[in-house]
Amino acid sequence: MVVAIAIVHVRDLFTASMLFAIYSLISAGLFVVLDAGDVALTEAAVGAGISTLLFLATLTMVDRREAPPNSSARHHWLALAVVGITGAFLVYATLDLPEFGDATSPAQAHVGSQYIASTYDDMGIPNMVAAVLASYRSIDTLGEGFVILTAGLAVYALLSVPATRRRRRNGMGHRHE
DSSP, X not given: OHHHHHHHHOOBHHHHHHHHHHHXXXXXXXXXXXXXHHHHHHIIXXXXXIHHHHHHHHHTSSOSBOOOOOOOHHHHHHHHHHHHHHHHHHHHHHTTSOOTTXXXXXXXXXXXXXXXXXXXXXXXXXXHHHHIIIIITHHXXXXXXXXXXXXXXXXHHHHHHHHHHHHHHTTOSOOOO
């Protein structure tokens, strides 16, 4: 909570980027404590790794300090109303979910029991989530890794285009004669 509050109050964008990385690492540590190693690895790689690199790449093209807000109070109330309505819809959507731990829920009644019964015998890994992701869903997990890598490279390429044009305009680009 302290890091999240600090992120909201700081006006230096570099400091905010570093605080976001710290927040992601703290979240990854929390996921490790909760025995969700796969989620912790993803949070560390995407949240603290790729996102921080993209933030820093973006900071090379913008001012380091946040500009003071100059919009009207009406704009803030409209944003608050949109967030409130969206939040109300999300809370309403959760009312249809099964109770936590309900043995008759679809997740428990169908394929879940098969995984519970055979995962340790098939893999020999005590953490069932890690075993499922590393074995039964390994191709899917590999595909997700490629999607994250491709998205990061695409965003980095998009962010580097203005810098390349700026260098060419200033006569610092390579000339092919």
